[in-house]
């Protein structure tokens with residue numbers, strides 16, 4: 001079904017290598033990392049040629065799908081080069097470091113409609129989230145609102161280990177774009193497109209040399225009329241489980257590990273989240289493999305992949321609006 005290559009052989013790449021290996025008719029054929037030592041280590045580990053330039057890989061290897069696992073500011077150009085080469089792209093979140101770059105990818109995808117492109121918002125494949133989406137689609141009544149919290153712990157060492165993570169220029173942001181974007185994406189996917197954003201965004205809690213935000217509170221108005229509140233921080237003392245509540249006319253859906261549905265008639269239902277064994281970290285979620293397998297399963301379908309560049313730009317627009325509303329990043333703020 002496919003010949004795969006992975007570009008960017010850092011932390012998250014292991015999840016992609018693992019997922020590729022789990023699909024019977026997909027074969028890894030090449031890897032690439034700007035760092036020659038990392039590229040060689042991955043090439044040796046998986047027994048495939050290693051490159052330090054993705055354009056050389058695209059030129060010399062016959063590849064059907066490229067997995068983009070680079071830092072945020074390296075997503076857009078790599079994805080665009082793949083689309084132009086006629087190679088399908090599955091890129092890690094966020095689609096790009098900025099809305100402007102994301103729009104370049106959206107335009108390139110529109111120019112190459114025959115080439116598939118998808119974005120890794122794997123939490124949309126969680127059993128709990130699928131159950132909420134399904135209930136809304138089947139008719140859970142008017143959407144009222146909701147809230148979500150992402151209270152995580154990131155140390156100075158986490159930022160020091162990969163300088164790009166703490167720098168606005170390379171990451172495009174902090175907790176919002178790097179960690180909480182998954183949950184922000186879920187809020188907008190479940191409650192509807194966001195039409196206005198109120199926000200307080202701040203940094204400085206984790207250590208010196210980090211110019212991205214570590215904490216944010218957002219109030220979101222959705223086109224459906226729903227309103228939600230979103231709180232995210234990387235300055236918590238532990239990685240708390242993400243909490244997500246979606247309220248409709250007929251029920252309240254609350255996820256914290258598993259899903260509890262409280263119906264207005266008093267019934268209570270539970271939906272258990274899947275438990276999977278993975279080399280990835282627990283807080284990355286349980287559904288990477290499901291998303292990646294689904295991307296390959298849909299490769300030959302004529303329709304665009306459902307988590308498309310346009311869809312993935314929505315959360316980036318919310319984040320940009322939050323910076324705008326709070327003034328974060330402006331001189332003097």
Ligand SMILES: NC(=O)c1ccc[n+]([C@@H]2O[C@H](COP(=O)([O-])OP(=O)(O)OC[C@H]3O[C@@H](n4cnc5c(N)ncnc54)[C@H](O)[C@@H]3O)[C@@H](O)[C@H]2O)c1
Pocket residue numbers: 007008009010011012013032033034035038052054069070071072074078092093094120122162178284285
């Ligand atoms: N979906 C998730 O839950 C999840 C979880 C963790 C990370 N991520 C995302 O995965 C991406 C990578 O994160 P990470 O923590 O693995 O970072 P990392 O720094 O550990 O790895 C990135 C690698 O890309 C390489 N690289 C940089 N520019 C490149 C280029 N132009 N061509 C080839 N290689 C290049 C770097 O040398 C590095 O080895 C980020 O977008 C991050 O947000 C997603």
